[in-house]
Amino acid sequence: MFDIQSVEILRGPQGTKFGTNALAGVINMQSTEPTDEFDLHFETGIAEYNTRNVGIALGGPLIDNTLLGRFSVYSHQSDGYMENDFLGKDDTQNQDEVTARGHLKLLATDHLTVDLNFLHLSIDNGYDGFTLDNSRHSISDNPGKDTQNTNAFSLKSDYRANSKIQLQSNVTYLKSDMTYSYDGDWANPSYDPGVFSATEDFDRKRENYSVELKALSNEDGRIFNNSTDWAVGVYFLSQDEDLDLVSDYVTDLKNEYETNNTALFGQLDTHLTDKLTLISGLRVEHFEADYKDTNDIDLHTSDNLFGGKLGLNYEINSDQMVYTSLSRGYKSGGVNNNDSLPTNKLKFDTEYMWSLETGLKSYWFDGDLITNVSAFYSLRRDAQVKSSVFVGGGKFEDSIANAARGTNMGIEADADWLINERVSLFASLGLLRAVFDEYENPDLGSYNPEDRQMAHAPKYQFSLGTKVKLATNWTLRTNMEGKDEFYFSNSHDSKSGSYVIYNASLDYQLKNWKVTLWGRNLFDKDYYTRGFYFNNDPKVNSDKTYTQYGDPRVVGLTLSYDY
Numbered sequence: 001m002f003d004i005q006s007v008e009i010l011r012g013p014q015g016t017k018f019g020t021n022a023l024a025g026v027i028n029m030q031s032t033e034p035t036d037e038f039d040l041h042f043e044t045g046i047a048e049y050n051t052r053n054v055g056i057a058l059g060g061p062l063i064d065n066t067l068l069g070r071f072s073v074y075s076h077q078s079d080g081y082m083e084n085d086f087l088g089k090d091d092t093q094n095q096d097e098v099t100a101r102g103h104l105k106l107l108a109t110d111h112l113t114v115d116l117n118f119l120h121l122s123i124d125n126g127y128d129g130f131t132l133d134n135s136r137h138s139i140s141d142n143p144g145k146d147t148q149n150t151n152a153f154s155l156k157s158d159y160r161a162n163s164k165i166q167l168q169s170n171v172t173y174l175k176s177d178m179t180y181s182y183d184g185d186w187a188n189p190s191y192d193p194g195v196f197s198a199t200e201d202f203d204r205k206r207e208n209y210s211v212e213l214k215a216l217s218n219e220d221g222r223i224f225n226n227s228t229d230w231a232v233g234v235y236f237l238s239q240d241e242d243l244d245l246v247s248d249y250v251t252d253l254k255n256e257y258e259t260n261n262t263a264l265f266g267q268l269d270t271h272l273t274d275k276l277t278l279i280s281g282l283r284v285e286h287f288e289a290d291y292k293d294t295n296d297i298d299l300h301t302s303d304n305l306f307g308g309k310l311g312l313n314y315e316i317n318s319d320q321m322v323y324t325s326l327s328r329g330y331k332s333g334g335v336n337n338n339d340s341l342p343t344n345k346l347k348f349d350t351e352y353m354w355s356l357e358t359g360l361k362s363y364w365f366d367g368d369l370i371t372n373v374s375a376f377y378s379l380r381r382d383a384q385v386k387s388s389v390f391v392g393g394g395k396f397e398d399s400i401a402n403a404a405r406g407t408n409m410g411i412e413a414d415a416d417w418l419i420n421e422r423v424s425l426f427a428s429l430g431l432l433r434a435v436f437d438e439y440e441n442p443d444l445g446s447y448n449p450e451d452r453q454m455a456h457a458p459k460y461q462f463s464l465g466t467k468v469k470l471a472t473n474w475t476l477r478t479n480m481e482g483k484d485e486f487y488f489s490n491s492h493d494s495k496s497g498s499y500v501i502y503n504a505s506l507d508y509q510l511k512n513w514k515v516t517l518w519g520r521n522l523f524d525k526d527y528y529t530r531g532f533y534f535n536n537d538p539k540v541n542s543d544k545t546y547t548q549y550g551d552p553r554v555v556g557l558t559l560s561y562d563y
Contacts (some may be wrong), residue, residue, distance in 0.1 A: 002074040003041065003057040003101065005032040011357075011374075011412070017265070017281075031117075034059040034070035034105050040563040045516075047556025050091075051078040059103075068105040073098070081552055082128050084138050086188045092128035092143040097121075111160040121150040121176075130186040132537045134547045141188035142199050144181035151175050164221030167214070174208040184248065192538040198248035210237040224270065232266040235285075243337050255293035255337050262286045267309075275315040279325070282308040287350075291335040297343065303350050305330045319367075324358040331384055336399045348400045351384045373413040380406035383436070385455075385490050403490070404438035406454065422469040426479075430461045439490070449490045458484035458498075475507040488531030494545040499527040516558040524553035 001007070008028040018026050038060030045053040052075075059070030080093035102118040128143035152174040159167045184198035214233035222228055238260050245253040267281035285305040292298040311325030333350040359374030382402040414428040434457040439450045453459065465479030482500035487493065505518035528547040535543045 001029070002043070002055045002099070003032050003072040004029055006030045011376075017267075017283075031101055031103065032057065032059070032070060032072075034068035034103055036061050036065075036068060038563075041560065042562075043558055043560035045556055045558035047078075048554050049079050049081060051076075051554070051556060053077075053558070062104075066107055068107070070103045071101070073100040080126065080128075081549070082136050082138055084128055084140065084143060086139040086141055086190075087143075092126050092138065092140075094126045096124040098123075113158045115154075115156040115158075117154045117156070119150070119152040121148055123148040127180065127182055129548050130182065130546070132186055132546070134545075136549060136552070139187050139191060140183035140185075141197070142183045144183060144199070144201075145179060147179045149177045160218065162220075163218050166216040166218050168212075168216065169214070170210075170212045172208070172210045174206070176204075176206045178202075178204045178206070180204075186536065200248070201246040203244040203246075205242045206240070208237070208239045210235070212236075227271050229269040229271075230266070233264075235261070235263040235265065237261040241337075253293055253295065255291065255297075257289070257291050257335060257337055259287070259289045259332075259334065261332070277313045279309060279311040279313065281310075282306070285330075285332075287332045289334050291337065291346070293337070297346070299335055299346060301333060301335060301347055303333055305332060305350060307352075319363040321361045322359070323361070325356070327355050327357070329353045329355070333384075334400075338399055341399055345399065345401065348384060349382045349402050351402070352381045354379045354381075368418040370416045371414070373411070375411050376409065378408040380408065402440075403436060404440045406434065406436045408432065408434045408457075410434075424467045425465070426467075427464045428462060432457055432459055432461075436490075447491065449487075452493075453487060455487045455490045458486040460484045473509050475509070476504070477507075478502070478504045488528075488545075488547075489533070492533040494531045494533045496528040496531065496547075499525055501525050501527070512562050514560045514562075516560070517555075518558065519553065519555040521551060521553045526552075 006029075008026075008030070010026045010028065038058075040056070040058040042056045043053070044055075045051075047053075055072065055074035057070065057072035060068070062069045076095060076097045078095040079091040080095055082093040083090045084092040098121070100118075100120040102116075104116045106114040106116075108114055123146070125146040126143055127146045128138045128140055130140070131138050152172065154170060154172040156170045157168065161167055179202065181199060181201040184200055189197055212233060212235045214231060216231045217223070217229045221230075223230060239258070241257045243253070243255050243257070245255075247253075263283055263285035265281070265283035267279065270278040270280070272278055283306065285307075286302070287305055288300070288302040290300050307328045307330050309325055309327040311323060311327075313321060313323045315321050330353070331351040333348050336346050336348065338346075355376055355378040357374055357376040359372065362371045363369070364371065383404065383406045384400050385403045386398065386400050410430065410432040412428075412430045415426065417425045419425060434454040435452060436450050436454065439448055449455075461481075461483040463479060463481040465477065468476045468478075470476055480500055480502050483498065485495045485498045487495050501521045502523055503518075503520045504522060505516050508515045527550045529550045530548040532546045533543060534546075535541065536546065537544070
């Protein structure tokens, strides 16, 4: 991740702060902020599979004490990990991606800061990921593509009105054009001349804008006898998506899908004692969606949603804190933009999740060892599930439906230990039980996934790594990561296998320059990330599991410079 300053992982429902679609948590990535000192970062690299990367980021003061700026651009190119034996090409699943960011920070007054951010994504990737023999060698005659052109802006302001109140606003806009296409028969006419040949092409245009206004308490703005910090806000989001489907399976389709969300939210942090804090938050949201297409389907759906959090944080001492929380999150309902589905299955309802979590955050040995451990228990109601059901003729019907009730429970732990000035160790472990208590989907016939693990929910995941300073200029990093087997879908019993992969890097740094030799999946472990179960091979003519691989071993070299 180029020029990313921090990655924040918020686990569990985030109903108060983020609302809809933050049901299981949020990954919040923060790009590097401009500062009042000039800095520059440059890197370039090469790797196997004709991979090339180059990026530059620079920032600093544009007007002393008034305007700061930062700009970055990064390009990634690769032939990808598939070979097309029919076409004699090794780049039909190529990657060609450019990311550009800009950030202007206006220090308007001592009390007012304004930030303008810009993001541009240009993605022109190939898509040739389906094979009949579960290999990295395709035989398709018409490979697809996966492209995106996105421009996004945000304008944020932060105003300290006085010692009691802080006012914040954030206005965003995004426009995106996307194309996804694939070879529907996964083969070519010479493989079996009597078999159909088909492609599908999904062209989407998306336009979003949002407005958020917040008021927060400052040091003199606490309420309830100066015991409680507070925050209140209002949020509006509008999303418009147009789909143009060109298919050899069904009649060409055009549709429009518009959603609007309006929310009010607030949170209180009440300091009951010097060590005990009560956190209470609530979010109320109204959701509306409108769908219409060229097949004269015109649908409207709406819902009133609410989520929130009630929690306690207790500081045992300056190095340890125990916490517990009860939260309610939601994922709004909507409409499947697929006219091949029966009309009564186009809509799906809002999913709700109640989650109880408790944990302990600790610093040991003067902060040299940091540990976190937590346990959670979650109940899903009207669980939204996505599955790919084969309906014949090489055609999948992808849709979202509600599958009654589910239960998730587990334990998560991580540790970061600075053993001495040369050696550090980090580790993480996640244990999960995720099952459907009830599953209602008549399309699956007699198959029912109740009481088995949910799709893409391995029972365990772990990582273990080290950082060793070998000498003044040399640093070695190693890590292993693994996960248990998992079901590919809720509509069949095909699974991935459990696996462990190993990664390593070796840095040599001389003043401002650094050279890194790195490798991922060093032992070239074959592991699967997606799987389907149906009859698609005319030479086999029976149901079987089709899989897609994760990345193979890749070794590369990166050169970077910092000023």
